[in-house]
Amino acid sequence: xxxxxxxxxxxxxxxxxxxxxxxxxxxxxxxxxxxxxxxxxxxxxxxxxxxxxxxxxxxxxxxxxxxxxxxxxxxxxxxxxxxxxxxxxxxxxxxxxxxxxxxxxxxxxxxxxxxxxxxxxxxxxxxxxxxx
Numbered sequence: 001x002x003x004x005x006x007x008x009x010x011x012x013x014x015x016x017x018x019x020x021x022x023x024x025x026x027x028x029x030x031x032x033x034x035x036x037x038x039x040x041x042x043x044x045x046x047x048x049x050x051x052x053x054x055x056x057x058x059x060x061x062x063x064x065x066x067x068x069x070x071x072x073x074x075x076x077x078x079x080x081x082x083x084x085x086x087x088x089x090x091x092x093x094x095x096x097x098x099x100x101x102x103x104x105x106x107x108x109x110x111x112x113x114x115x116x117x118x119x120x121x122x123x124x125x126x127x128x129x130x131x132x
């Protein structure tokens with residue numbers, strides 16, 4: 001049976017964590033690599049390209065990206081936070097990824113993503129109120 005999959009990426013100041021995830025939330029494969037934040041946005045985009053390319057032979061529904069900093073998820077860009085990655089603030093990451101891969105992409109703050117994950121499949125599942 002064919003399974004729809006999502007490439008999930010978490011961009012942190014130290015590491016980029018990534019996984020191929022089924023639409024039901026099952027982690028099919030995962031890994032991580034150093035962010036090398038000091039090398040700037042171009043290096044980060046190169047690393048993202050390398051890891052996304054490894055999964056494009058799969059049936060991919062879209063890209064889900066969580067990231068450190070202040071994120072405008074409606075505009076799909078980084079609007080503030082610690083400028084640990086030169087060029088990060090102001091980066092229109094969703095536009096860049098959607099144009100390159102022709103896949104829908106969402107971008108959200110990493111803490112918000114952690115809360116959503118717990119609400120969906122974790123400690124907050126079935127609860128009206130919970131804390132992360």
